[in-house]
Amino acid sequence: MNNLNSILIEGTIVRDLELQKTPKGTSVCNFALASNRFYKTDAGGFEKEVSFFNVEVWGKLAEALPAKGKKGSGVRVVGRLKQNRWVGIDGKNKSKISIVAEHVEFRPSFKKDVPEKDEEFPLSDDEGSDSENTSESVLENAEVEA
Numbered sequence: 001m002n003n004l005n006s007i008l009i010e011g012t013i014v015r016d017l018e019l020q021k022t023p024k025g026t027s028v029c030n031f032a033l034a035s036n037r038f039y040k041t042d043a044g045g046f047e048k049e050v051s052f053f054n055v056e057v058w059g060k061l062a063e064a065l066p067a068k069g070k071k072g073s074g075v076r077v078v079g080r081l082k083q084n085r086w087v088g089i090d091g092k093n094k095s096k097i098s099i100v101a102e103h104v105e106f107r108p109s110f111k112k113d114v115p116e117k118d119e120e121f122p123l124s125d126d127e128g129s130d131s132e133n134t135s136e137s138v139l140e141n142a143e144v145e146a
Helices: 059-068 135-141
Strands: 007-013 018-021 027-040 046-058 074-087 093-106
Touching: 018 059, 027 059, 046 059, 046 074, 059 093
Parallel strands: 046 093
Antiparallel strands: 007 027, 007 074, 018 027, 027 046, 074 093
């Protein structure tokens, strides 16, 4: 019987995704994730704790990720924990825990430099130039990166 081994974590990608192939041709994508936690101290202030995790993604999902994510992208990962064990050069036992992703979602990111409406989206004859068509309609027309 398998024990429960499940993780859901949100954070920010801290380095660009690396897509590689195994000798058998299976795709694997690796990236590092930083997850922030804030907690209240005894003095009443707030402290920030940052944790870093290595994530590996396999198969077709791995092939799709580099086009979607990059350093700085917000991400949610659902998967399981995996422990790799080996004997180091010094003869001591070593281990490393990583996350094997089964599902990955990227937070939507919007372009920071949204052009003025007159520049990119000229008014048609029936729209007029009232101030009611401001940044809201520009954001509707702006391209959203997923």
